[in-house]
Amino acid sequence: xxxxxxxxxxxxxxxxxxxxxxxxxxxxxxxxxxxxxxxxxxxxxxxxxxxxxxxxxxxxxxxxxxxxxxxxxxxxxxxxxxxxxxxxxxxxxxxxxxxxxxxxxxxxxxxxxxxxxxxxxxxx
Amino acid sequence: xxxxxxxxxxxxxxxxxxxxxxxxxxxxxxxxxxxxxxxxxxxxxxxxxxxxxxxxxxxxxxxxxxxxxxxxxxxxxxxxxxxxxxxxxxxxxxxxxxxxxxxxxxxxxxxxxxxxxxxxxxxxxxxxxxxxxxxxxxxxxxxxxxxxxxxxxxxxxxxxxxxxxxxxxxxxxxxxxxxxxxxxxxxxxxxxxxxxxxxxxxxxxxxxxxxxxxxxxxxxxxxxxxxxxxxxxxxxxxxxxxxxxxxxxxxxxxxxxxxxxxxxxxxxxxxxxxxxxxxxxxxxxxxxxxxxxxxxxxxxxxxxxxxxxxxxxxxxxxxxxxxxxxxxxxxxxxxxxxxxxxxxxxxxxxxxxxxxxxxxxxxxxxxxxxxxxxxxxxxxxxxxxxxxxxxxxxxxxxxxxxxxxxxxxxxxxxxxxxxxxxxxxxxxxxxxxxxxxxxxxxxxxxxxxxxxxxxxxxxxxxxxx
Numbered sequence: 001x002x003x004x005x006x007x008x009x010x011x012x013x014x015x016x017x018x019x020x021x022x023x024x025x026x027x028x029x030x031x032x033x034x035x036x037x038x039x040x041x042x043x044x045x046x047x048x049x050x051x052x053x054x055x056x057x058x059x060x061x062x063x064x065x066x067x068x069x070x071x072x073x074x075x076x077x078x079x080x081x082x083x084x085x086x087x088x089x090x091x092x093x094x095x096x097x098x099x100x101x102x103x104x105x106x107x108x109x110x111x112x113x114x115x116x117x118x119x120x121x122x123x124x
Numbered sequence: 125x126x127x128x129x130x131x132x133x134x135x136x137x138x139x140x141x142x143x144x145x146x147x148x149x150x151x152x153x154x155x156x157x158x159x160x161x162x163x164x165x166x167x168x169x170x171x172x173x174x175x176x177x178x179x180x181x182x183x184x185x186x187x188x189x190x191x192x193x194x195x196x197x198x199x200x201x202x203x204x205x206x207x208x209x210x211x212x213x214x215x216x217x218x219x220x221x222x223x224x225x226x227x228x229x230x231x232x233x234x235x236x237x238x239x240x241x242x243x244x245x246x247x248x249x250x251x252x253x254x255x256x257x258x259x260x261x262x263x264x265x266x267x268x269x270x271x272x273x274x275x276x277x278x279x280x281x282x283x284x285x286x287x288x289x290x291x292x293x294x295x296x297x298x299x300x301x302x303x304x305x306x307x308x309x310x311x312x313x314x315x316x317x318x319x320x321x322x323x324x325x326x327x328x329x330x331x332x333x334x335x336x337x338x339x340x341x342x343x344x345x346x347x348x349x350x351x352x353x354x355x356x357x358x359x360x361x362x363x364x365x366x367x368x369x370x371x372x373x374x375x376x377x378x379x380x381x382x383x384x385x386x387x388x389x390x391x392x393x394x395x396x397x398x399x400x401x402x403x404x405x406x407x408x409x410x411x412x413x414x415x416x417x418x419x420x421x422x423x424x425x426x427x428x429x430x431x432x433x434x435x436x437x438x439x440x441x442x443x444x445x446x447x448x449x450x451x452x453x454x455x456x457x458x459x460x461x462x463x464x465x466x467x468x469x470x471x472x473x474x475x476x477x478x479x480x481x482x483x484x485x486x487x488x489x490x491x492x493x494x495x496x497x498x499x500x501x502x503x504x505x506x507x508x509x510x511x512x513x514x515x516x517x518x519x520x521x522x523x524x525x526x527x528x529x530x531x532x533x534x535x536x537x538x539x540x541x542x543x544x545x546x547x548x549x550x551x552x553x554x555x556x557x558x559x560x561x562x563x564x565x566x567x568x569x570x571x572x573x574x575x576x577x578x579x580x581x582x583x584x585x586x587x588x589x
Contacts, residue, residue, distance in 0.1 A: 016415060016418075050384075054380050054384070055377075056380065056381060056384065057377070057381065058377065059377055060357065060371075060375070060376030060377045060379070060380055061380065063357070063358040063421065064418075064421070066354060066357065066358065066380060067354075067358065067414065067417055067418045067421065068418075070354060070383075070387075070414045070417070071411070071414040071415065071418065073384065073387060073388075074407070074410045074411040074413075074414045075411060077387075077391050077407045077410060077411075078404075078407035078408060078410075078411050080407075081395075081400070081403040081404045081406075081407035082404065082407075084400040084403075086395050086396070086398050086403075089391065089392070089395035089403065090392050090395050090396060093388045093389065093391045093392030093395065094388075094392060095388075096384060096385075096387075096388035097385055097388045097389055097392065099384075100302065100381045100382075100384040100385035100388060101298075101299045101301065101302055101381075101385055103377075103378075103380075103381035103384075104299070104301040104302045104378050104381035104382055104385065105301040105378070106299030106300070106301045106302060107299060
């Protein structure tokens, strides 16, 4: 699938987030798309984008990047809620909890992508 | 009649001035004391009380004065544990703190009139930590004339306690680096309006389950606090409810992580309830909040904005979660579509009234908020919008707002806003919005929760913080 086809596929769900859709997001979406339907693949991509935008665990982002990251997380949450798949929502939330706790100085977590793939495949 | 209670005051620094004015006012309102006295007493020998001005630079001066009076590095007989008797393990070396305590009050009495603490314009009440951080407690007693219907607040006590227990239970299992700052924020108080609205709304359907409702209510409160943690970083706020913000105390990077953690945790708790409608309601609300937060930041470039822009931001940033708290509660309780819709509108209007009142607190010395914070941060605010429309002073207000907003400018803006009558106008409008909210409930069979919902609705405009 080409980048333009990918963008077309997720189009409406990117409203307000067009500015964050860059090459790395396309790559991430293409990666998750192999394993999940469009909405779930986009949710996983948005979670990765949020963590990158907010530079989680490193330096604090400037406020606009923080807010964009928040919107990415919120959009991902809404996409997952729309699936009505409770297990999937819980697994995604746990992945973010682990990454955020680690970023705050808590227990070490696995790589985010690993956690998201496990969530998608139901292998928490 | 005497009403007695204990006030928990967790502290976060070695020396700290914790503004407890708003919490004392809450205690008075909750007890229904109209006219009388509030007695408060520290239960510790290194926690004092004082009444002074909540001005950050002054608080720094006071801390410096305490350090000069009894320097921490000085040698104190009390700290020579080899000569003391009855010393237990972990005995702190805190001679300096005991000496400093001599200059503060161990107890004090404050007057209450018409349900309000009698305080001068610049007076705030502080618990002063001298050997923190610790979990502290104050003893409170109130005597005087109480409202006959003071139980109006008391009869939401089981719900309130259930929410507090659920919040405590949820926080207990979290990793310490995220739990500690969130616990400090949660324990700093708050009326728990959103979770109480959820609890009450959940009873208006056919599946009343208080434990599931409490889980949802606590998750909504955690979500609210997660947004506050990020908001405080965006707004560069140093304090919230008289305490240091997470960004100010733990640093911005950790604040970002704490906010994300509790956002995710709240969505997980909600998902685990297994009600897709509830999950969708909250997810939609969170998305709306995020979009409005970005809108709000954008609007600061067009400060102070207009009424339509104000309403759009307030509906998104504040009212969306109030509306979702009511709607999701009703959905969880399996209320009919008509009831769910009415409760959503009720919550939306309450959120608007709440924010209008919050705008007024920027001009209230007893709010626990630094005065003029909204003006300083160029936050969209209704009193300012109305003041700029004033025939006599509007031009000067606009001129000041277009400038650099130094301290003297902010003070002048505050005085001018007061002179225009904008504060009274906003207060009146907020009460009108609450009346409209209550009209939304008129067609619903309220199943005994009507008085509590009315109490909560009125408390959005009858508050000091």
